[in-house]
Amino acid sequence: MHVILIVEDDDAIRSNISRLLTLEGFEAVSAADGRSGLAHARARAPDLIISDVNMPDMDGFALLAAIRADAALATTPFMLLTALDDRNSMRRGMTAGADDYLSKPFTRTELLEAVNAQLRKKNLVDARMASGLAALETRLRTAFGSDIGGRQPEAFAVEAPPDSDDAHVINATVLVSSIRNFTSLAEKLEANEVSQLLTEYFERSCQPVLKNSGRHLKFVGDGLMAVFANTLSGSPLPAQRRAISAALAMALAAHEFRDWLAQRFAARGLPPFAIGIGLHSGEVTLCRMGPPGSPDLMPVGDTVSLAARLEVATRERGWTVLASRAVMEAAGDGIEVGTRDTLAVPGKNLTLDVLEITGMVTGIDDKIHGMASLTERASEISAAVRTNSDITARAVKEALQSKLATLKEQRFEPGNEPVRLKGYRVTRKIGSGGMTEVYLAERETDGLPIVLKVLDSRGKEASEHLVRFIQEYALLSKINHPHVIRIHDQGFSDEHAYIAMEYFERGDLRTLFGPGMTRVRALEIGRQLAQALAAIHSHGIVHRDIKPENVMLRSDGSVALADFGIAKSMLQAESLGFTQTRHGDVVGTPFYMSPEQVIGKAVTVRSDLYSLGVMLFEMLDGRRPFMAESLELLLAKHLHADTPALPVVHADLQPIINRLMAKNPDARYASAQALLADLNQAA
Template sequence: MPTVLIVEDDDAIRNNIIRLLKLEGFEIVSAENGQAGLEQALRHKPDVVISDVSMPLMDGFQLLEAIRADRFLASTSVMLLTALDDRASMRRGMTSGADDYLAKPFTRVELLDALQGLLKKKERIDETVESAVKAREDHLRRAFTQSLGGATVADKFGLEAPLGAVPDTVMAATVLFSDIRNFTSLAERLDSAEVAELLTQYFERVCEPVLKNGGRHLKFIGDGLMAVFADTLSGGSPLPAARRSVSAALGMALATHEFRAWLHERFGHRGLPPFAIGVGMHSGEVTICRLGTIHNKETTPIGDTVNVAARLESSSKELGWTVVASSAVLEGAGDGIQTGGMTSLNARGKDGFVDVAEIIGLVTNIEDMRHGMATLTERAQDVRDAVRVNSEITARAVKGALQSKLSAFKDHQFSQGDEPLRLKGYRLTRKIGTGGMTEVFLAVRESDSLPVVLKVLDASGKAVSEHLSRFIQEYTLLSRIDHPHVIRIYDQGFTDDHAYIAMEYFETGDLRAEITKGMSGPRVIEIITQVAQALEAIHQMGVIHRDLKPENIMQRADGSVALADFGIAKSMLQQENMAFTQTRHGDVVGTPYYLSPEQAAGGAITPVSDLYSLGVMMFEMLAGARPYKAETLESLLAQHISAPTPLLPAPHEALQPIVERLMCKKPAERYPSAQALLDDLQAISR
């Protein structure tokens, strides 16, 4: 069965999804935040990742970006979950490279349908890609055969392959890996057709020395190339595979040098970064797996030797070397190998640490010339066609991944070199969050050094009017509320490329830490009073918060609190926003601990829905634990709908009637308003 990675910081939601998918037979791996999720993804290589968006340490968008940037995880299907229900969040997920998006609350059926859809899509893509790759490599093999004057690789080097299917072959060989350094930085300045043209010209040049030195089992891997040089040759005195691979690697370096002249002539005016390649080589045992039918055989080299060669190539950049070869290659290559630096690398696998050297030259002799180290003088049209097809495929993939990356980082367009990020009177110090199509930064107002939080929307792209309108509406909503216990809004503004809101910064953080330490009765009443005052103010303005919880109650240095995070707040004047999506009881997945019964059941949302959530918070502050606990989300929501309110600890039993009225299951039986709650609290305090 497919493996699914669940990344969700809410224990109840994560456990419920795990239980649900395990019952369907999926293999499950889980993590509580994006950072741990990335580690699990790298370790387990899941088929699908289902990730929440809002998480500590690394949010869902950052996790998605890291997955797309990793060469081994880039094609993994990713589904994003979020409590935000606006289309801006959905678009942010899609432009960041998500395969699907599911807004909370959602049903069990919706989750399973979305997951099955991703798996079927992946299966179709894998079949298509496998077919295309096989066709491309078969075409390339025929082209290489023709380019060698009609002689097959098997005929030339005595590695005949029987006409029928054969068992896997194990051989002593040298594996060569090459790659273009910083290819995405180069590709971002070209369009897809230009990237394809560049790769076509490049591969034509670098394949020549590989072919003439007997490289076979060629594989194009993105903008990289792998080749195997076998140790068995027919007739005369065979040249060692390691020596031929060194010759090929140096030939590739020379071809790249010549290629730079073409690159300068073609794109010199585009300011491209310097073009360079890295090559890694290792010698040892290689297993050739034969795939396909008798009429369509395919081969794939595997084993530790292949893995180590790939690791050496990836290390070439950090070492600053063009060609990196293991000590096994040096031992097998014979005399005349010129080396530069030497070191040891952790190549993983059974080889562990590997001694490596920088190859800077090769002194050839008459035997080298006799056995194939001659210049390949003619290129068949089929070779060019095969390379062109590979280039076009790679270009599309690279540009797709690049666009996702650029979309994820477009908020940093106002940076200028090493200068601090500035935005119209504010100096940005660090990024602290992501929400919808916006980024959130900690900043300093330059006029008076006041710390603020900046919420920034990129307003430079096409079709931005919808997002900009929503952004302005949020500011309008917040700016109408002037209350000491509601987050302060200082400013809204625009630059040529951005819209921003400057709001209050809370250095002390939210209420969660204080609840964890334990709170006295008087302190609880003080906090509940202030939050109730805030709710009365926003309800009078026609606003329902809808997401009341300790994480949205921010603390100031003087001990007072303020209601924050109006990301899903709605105006009561907009009737279409008065209710959540209708769902069957037990099928809802959402933030469960502070959810009112009507929210859990998919009913209409009113101001007293906020009061129920306040009652849950009050119970937790007094008891040190949430009122309802359950092993599954379904059971937890059922308790919100029908379970009686638990009893408070004995020292706080005088507050039991207030908590029970706040948490009444029927909205009509709760306090009719926040002011009515304030009246009761004031009476108790006398």
């Protein structure tokens, strides 16, 4: 029985549609608003959604965006209900991904015709997939014989199937690839055309796999898996090197396959064709399927699972070929790489070092043993990888854009399913300001709480904020220090950007200021911040806004320097294109601003030390060193007033404070390390 979700705020219309559909043998599920409809959709996974456009809170367009952004529901047929003369809503809905619309008022016949048309379309796509894969299996079995497995499992196996009669373990490299946007491709083609597409693509992809002695090819949907092992090949080249060679040649084959698609399916509106490939090395178990002596072996185990996870990661990062360090370490010289990263594996206490593979420089042994074409077509392969990565990156950006736009409209209420974003569960909104929204989230792999800062970067006025957003991640990604905030991830689309960073449940340092601040605690905080400044200064970074609100408290009582939104890289600012402080600009917080910042002169590491001196004075004395009735008078004191005296009990620390807050930067400590030496000697 087909399940149909009706989302309509008009009780009479909702009841009439539900009654009509129930009488026709459908299971009708109804909701009075978009948020309830989204919850029902996630709980029931309906075969069709019918939604009104104009509803309070979450309207039909927002519900459609949320459905399309949810991986589990993204392909669900969606119909919009609009007023008869509301052509703008019709066009907007179709542009946003609606499959059809009905104009109110509508008849029983019109409703049923529209519903049945969408269900027939859904059944057709399912049938195309099934028939296409069946035809593919038959043709590939004939073409490649024993190199291609005869079974068609539901997914690449991780554990040995129950009907395998024996197994043996080998060390091997596993290659897993898949086609991007395959569902979007399939729904625009007839069943026989899907079969032709898959057969043609897999024939082209299998050639470089087999040429590089890949074995035990398996196919699941639009995915391909192959095993490269030294014991199976007879080639002197390492299995890892041959797997990389096959992956790069597959990227070129995919690039050339676009021409075939353009000629075969011209004017069909197919999405850009791209693939992703994951490579991982380790132990692989080969399980024999069928009767004893059967040549059909099924590769299973964690190495297979991890290779598949790396393929998924290519989509998340916009890469074409992604390999684990285990592959790279044994692949030999000449492997060209792009970005390097780490990957947390969901469900496992495991982090992998991963690399983007962009090309390979071959030697004489490579050419002798099957890689001559890789040498001859090296430039074409590099171009193919770049093009494929660009297509993937655009798809990633569009998906991220949809997710972040949906997040902004989300209401975090008890019982609502949390929004998921690239491995994070977003649980609630904790703040906002200007163009930035701040959310609390959990990392799905381990439940670690993190903060998501999301910037709406639309409009010219947002350009400077976007530069600072990018700058904050670029600067902090260099630093791993216990007293500097940890940045976990970042992402950018055309209209939004986000940073995932460490969450501090205890808040900022300001909460500790007052009578409870002891000398011992103040000096300990001072030492930790001096260590943090030494770390960032060693990377050529000046914070430029040291203040209590930018120092966060960890649960163990230690502190971490945060909020690098206006920090500047003194070493790379020019090459990275970061905003430079112009003459006359005032950057920082007035109560903690150095004299040179007040008058717009060059800001250096000693400027941060001045601000730390102001904070240290405030922690020891209980009041700020400079107060005034206006901003102009306050800034004048930073420029000209003598540093006030500390209470008598802290008089021995006065030389440290005086040196930190000297008007002339040259008279201050030369470095945070020099300050730390004096703080360590202070009782």
